[in-house]
Amino acid sequence: MSHDTTRPAGATDGADPVLSLSGVDSGYGEVQVLDDCSVRLDPGEIVCLVGPNGAGKSTVLKTAFGMLTPWTGTVSYHGRDIGGMAPEEIVREGIGYVPQTDNVFGSLTIDENLRMGGVARDSGLEAVIETLYDRFPIIEEKRSAKAKTLSGGQRQVLAFARALVMEPDVLLIDEPSAGLAPNTADDVFEDVEEVNDMETAILMVEQNVTKGLGISDRGYVLDQGTVRFEGTPEELLNDEEVSQLYLGG
Amino acid sequence: MTVIGYLANGLVFSSIIVLGSIGLSLVYSIADFANFAHGDTMTIGAYTALVTFGVVGGLGGAVLGLPYGFFLALVVGIAAAAVVAVVTERVIYEPLDVDSIGLLITSIGIAFVYRALIQIRFGSDFTRFDIQPLRPIESLVPYGVRVTLHDVAIVASAAVLVVGLHVLLQYTDLGRKMRAMADNPDLARVSGIRTRRVKLWTWVIGAGLAGAGGVFLGLFNQLSPRMGFNLLLVIFAAVILGGIGSVYGAMAGGFLIGMINQLTPFFSDVVEALPIWPGWLASLLESLVSIEYANAIAFVIMVAVLLVRPNGIAGEGAT
Numbered sequence: 001m002s003h004d005t006t007r008p009a010g011a012t013d014g015a016d017p018v019l020s021l022s023g024v025d026s027g028y029g030e031v032q033v034l035d036d037c038s039v040r041l042d043p044g045e046i047v048c049l050v051g052p053n054g055a056g057k058s059t060v061l062k063t064a065f066g067m068l069t070p071w072t073g074t075v076s077y078h079g080r081d082i083g084g085m086a087p088e089e090i091v092r093e094g095i096g097y098v099p100q101t102d103n104v105f106g107s108l109t110i111d112e113n114l115r116m117g118g119v120a121r122d123s124g125l126e127a128v129i130e131t132l133y134d135r136f137p138i139i140e141e142k143r144s145a146k147a148k149t150l151s152g153g154q155r156q157v158l159a160f161a162r163a164l165v166m167e168p169d170v171l172l173i174d175e176p177s178a179g180l181a182p183n184t185a186d187d188v189f190e191d192v193e194e195v196n197d198m199e200t201a202i203l204m205v206e207q208n209v210t211k212g213l214g215i216s217d218r219g220y221v222l223d224q225g226t227v228r229f230e231g232t233p234e235e236l237l238n239d240e241e242v243s244q245l246y247l248g249g
Numbered sequence: 250m251t252v253i254g255y256l257a258n259g260l261v262f263s264s265i266i267v268l269g270s271i272g273l274s275l276v277y278s279i280a281d282f283a284n285f286a287h288g289d290t291m292t293i294g295a296y297t298a299l300v301t302f303g304v305v306g307g308l309g310g311a312v313l314g315l316p317y318g319f320f321l322a323l324v325v326g327i328a329a330a331a332v333v334a335v336v337t338e339r340v341i342y343e344p345l346d347v348d349s350i351g352l353l354i355t356s357i358g359i360a361f362v363y364r365a366l367i368q369i370r371f372g373s374d375f376t377r378f379d380i381q382p383l384r385p386i387e388s389l390v391p392y393g394v395r396v397t398l399h400d401v402a403i404v405a406s407a408a409v410l411v412v413g414l415h416v417l418l419q420y421t422d423l424g425r426k427m428r429a430m431a432d433n434p435d436l437a438r439v440s441g442i443r444t445r446r447v448k449l450w451t452w453v454i455g456a457g458l459a460g461a462g463g464v465f466l467g468l469f470n471q472l473s474p475r476m477g478f479n480l481l482l483v484i485f486a487a488v489i490l491g492g493i494g495s496v497y498g499a500m501a502g503g504f505l506i507g508m509i510n511q512l513t514p515f516f517s518d519v520v521e522a523l524p525i526w527p528g529w530l531a532s533l534l535e536s537l538v539s540i541e542y543a544n545a546i547a548f549v550i551m552v553a554v555l556l557v558r559p560n561g562i563a564g565e566g567a568t
Contacts, residue, residue, distance in 0.1 A: 088442060102433055104436075105428075105432045115422075115425060116426070117440050162440065
């Protein structure tokens with residue numbers, strides 16, 4: 001990792017971030033969503049983006065992953081500008097993305113889904129797939145079944161596993177608990193922590209603020225496309241202004 | 250002719266329709282576009298094979314009543330159809346920043362261009378491969394089956410191509426990527442699939458199979474600049490009947506439509522034999538269920554199937 005990179009505004013500790021957005025404006029077509037947005041992810045961290053609907057949380061992930069090109073500002077990965085690079089190339093750099101919906105190939109088998117997750121790998125595909133099956137036995141039992149036959153929770157596990165076949169060092173996860181029953185959501189959050197234990201830094205968007213921040217090292221509160229607050233989960237959850245304005249409490 | 254006889258004819262015609270349907274369905278599901286130039290892509294395959302056969306016709310021996318040169322011409326026809334489709338994709342469709350309806354309209358224009366070019370070079374008359382027509386296979390005639398060795402060659406070649414496609418789709422990396430893209434194009438990119446490349450291969454395969462279908466259509470009937478376009482609506486019916494976007498559905502739909510088309514004379518025999526009352530209804534049905542309306546009958550059956558299964562044979566229930 002290079003040490004001569006420009007430190008983004010707000011960086012406090014000694015580590016160089018793996019991923020950072022600095023002063024990013026971005027949006028869909030003519031519609032601007034992000035406005036001077038800066039977010040940083042350090043190695044091994046779990047960082048959670050929270051905020052009201054339409055605050056631009058998912059847009060941060062999509063811009064980081066090249067599905068949207070930043071209008072201004074930079075997206076850097078290990079200090080290298082990746083803004084506007086295509087998703088299929090960003091995957092090869094070492095970033096994975098788990099969309100909120102439609103995040104598995106329903107008509108393909110579990111095995112084929114994982115193979116698709118590894119199309120950009122040069123070698124070691126079989127071995128990494130077996131490792132993932134060991135880690136997530138819930139999907140191994142169904143490896144020859146079509147993904148559309150999985151339950152919501154199993155589907156989410158498969159979506160993670162698909163993204164992990166590349167062994168990314170950053171994983172972007174959009175609302176892992178969306179549409180899941182509460183206890184299934186808890187399982188999924190445990191899986192997120194487990195993925196993090198594999199030395200993958202995680203930037204995630206989550207509606208369930210308490211649970212999302214509960215497993216995170218840091219959090220950002222977004223509103224109207226920009227970061228309003230940044231801090232540890234305790235700081236954010238205990239801040240009166242934050243909880244009144246944004247956390248519904 | 251007996252029922253088996255009609256079924257045998259149906260099998261031959263179905264083989265040609267299936268080859269056309271697969272490509273239309275593949276390009277629809279992976280490149281997200283209903284290609285109206287697909288029929289004329291078949292015509293390109295047929296005429297390229299015609300020219301090639303003219304050059305290499307006398308080559309070597311013969312299989313199933315077809316000179317070796319014909320098979321070489323078939324391969325060149327397939328290649329030409331694929332190359333023309335890929336060039337069109339790269340030069341015309343890809344640079345166009347329009348939605349799928351815009352592409353559809355553009356492809357109608359492209360269809361006219363393909364056909365005009367063929368007409369300029371070959372005129373608008375019918376022509377045929379310079380291959381001796383065969384008599385029906387003697388041993389099958391007592392069963393009312395009048396097929397030639399050429400027909401057998403058409404069915405066998407189509408079967409080889411369809412099985413080859415199945416193996417490609419199910420067991421190769423490219424095939425899995427194609428299925429992944431048809432399933433969820435966004436997730437395909439997110440997974441790292443270089444979708445542009447897969448799309449080009451889809452054109453190669455889809456147009457190549459169409460080219461083969463065109464060559465066989467030329468062998469089965471004859472060649473004319475309108476041959477492919479005339480078949481296009483029937484192929485669309487097959488693809489929709491099968492469940493648009495499903496390759497296996499397209500195969501099933503192509504098979505059924507081809508069968509129905511060739512079974513029409515049998516249907517009219519049945520209508521004649523039925524004690525339909527009153528008499529005017531009987532004569533009305535008799536005149537409607539006749540060979541001139543073979544395509545219309547195929548469409549009526551398509552509509553009937555879609556009323557029961559709105560997403561086609563391979564579609565998933567009603568949505």
